[in-house]
Structures are given as structure tokens and as C-alpha cells.
Amino acid sequence: MTEPTTLVLGATGKTGRRVAARLRLRGAEVRAASRSSATRFDWSDPAGWDAALEGVTAAWVVPPSVPGPVHEFVARAEAAGVKHLVLLSGHGADTWGDSPFGRDMRSAENAVRGASLDWTVLRPANFAQNFDEELWHAPLLAGELALPAGAVGEPFVDLEDVADAAVAVLADPGRHAGQVHELTGPRSITFAEAVTLISRAAGRPMTYRQITPTEYTASLVDQGVGEEDAHHVAAMFEIMERGLLAATTDGVATVLGRPPRAFEDYVVRVAAAGAWER
DSSP: OOOOEEEEETTTSHHHHHHHHHHHHTTOEEEEEETTSSEEOOTTOGGGHHHHHTTEEEEEEOOOSSSHHHHHHHHHHHHHTOOEEEEEOOTTGGGSTTSHHHHHHHHHHHHHHTSSSEEEEEEEOSBGGGGTSSTTHHHHHHTEEEESOOSSOBOOBOHHHHHHHHHHHHHOHHHHTTEEEEEOOSSOBOHHHHHHHHHHHHTSOOEEEEOOHHHHHHHHHHTTOOHHHHHHHHHHHHHHHTTTTOOOOSHHHHHHSSOOOOHHHHHHHHHHTTTTOO
């Protein structure tokens, strides 16, 4: 009898590589797919999707920045006999209004919700690992993180919890079918507090400076980000500043039966690994 195979999209990315590793440690058959994996998967090239889906029982779906392809992918997954899709979305997707991120997340969610197969949606808050993987890492190493975020807290979630939750859901589709799980850390903290904690653990000076959305958009454009994309990212912080995403949830405990990891635990662990050393 052939072992069930789980397709992991974005297998070289932040969530995908963690999910794939955990599945393998559980003895699961994993088909890791990305633009650079042996199983190639590119959201802009549907010609390769059917080969990636062949013989797959379940899939971890990291959607593209544009939502349209998810609908076609879901249709092909149904045709291939996939039984369960687990979609990575974003915290509070229902509260994002008509913002580009909100439209994209809801479109991807609607694609899987409308499928005839089982589905589960995970909606994590901002990843704690954004401070040491991409995004805010280089500014911290330079000594200052400048963002348009003020006194409203963010319930940063540890990516290890997100990956644990993804694997738990993939392993028990019956329990989680048709469910949306909001995943956050145990408390909300401001960006200024987050940077202070990182600075203390790293043993080097780091500061946080609040800037305006306009200033942030201009800085992103100076770094080579397209102007439209820069406006979209800045808009995310404006939504955060309205307090719509500040509340914590019990999503991690619901899925894993334990509390989420604290931000301080993440900081100590990552600092010990030298993430913020020059």
C-alpha cells in the first residue's frame, strides 16, 4: 500500500521548510515543492502543478502575493484526488477591510472554503522570526529599526508554533476540517518593547524609531521595493495601529493543547544562536 503523501508548497521558505522537516520526523512521506526544489512549483507556471499534485493526499498551501492562482490550484487539487488542504493566511483576515492584503487573503481563503475537499485555514499573527529572518533583521544589525508602528501591541507568534500547528492539523484532518484557527503569541507587545528585549539579549545597542507611513513607503522604495507594493506594506501597519489585530487568541492552545511560546523565549533562543551578532 502506498504511503499518503503530503505536498508542502514553499518548501524552502520560512514556514514550508519547518513543516516539511516536522512531517519527515513523524515518518510522513513529504513532497517538498518550490521554484528551486526537485519537485518544482511556481505559482506563475501552472504547467507544473499537476505533476506536483499527483498522488498527493494533503497539501500545505502558502499562497502567492496575488490571489487568482489559488482558485485554479484548488480545482486541480480536487481533480487530482487531494483530500485535505491547509492554507496559510493572516491574523484577522476578516478585519482587513478593502486593503490589498485583506482582499488577497480572503480570496485565497474563499478558494479553499469553496472546495469539495476538506480544508483548514491557519491565520498567524506577525512572525517573531521576522526579527531574525529577512524583513527587520538587517535594520536591527545596523542598530535601528524604523517602522510606522506606535503604542499598539502586536501578538507576535513563534514560527515554531505555526509549524507545529500546521503538522498537527495535517495529521488529524477530521478534527480540523472546516476550521479557521487564529494563531498568536501569549501577549501583545509593542515594537519598541520587542527591540528592547532583543537588544538586551544580544548585548548590543538597538533602538526603535516610529516613522510615518509616508516615510516608511519612501524608505521601501529607496530599497528597491515597487511603489505599489510599498504602499500595501505601509497600509498593513495602519491597520495594526487601529488595534484591529492586537488581541491574543487561544488558537495555538486549541490546536496543540499547550500555550504558545512567549516572545522572550524566542529572543533568548535566537540570541544564543548568534542571530544578532555581526
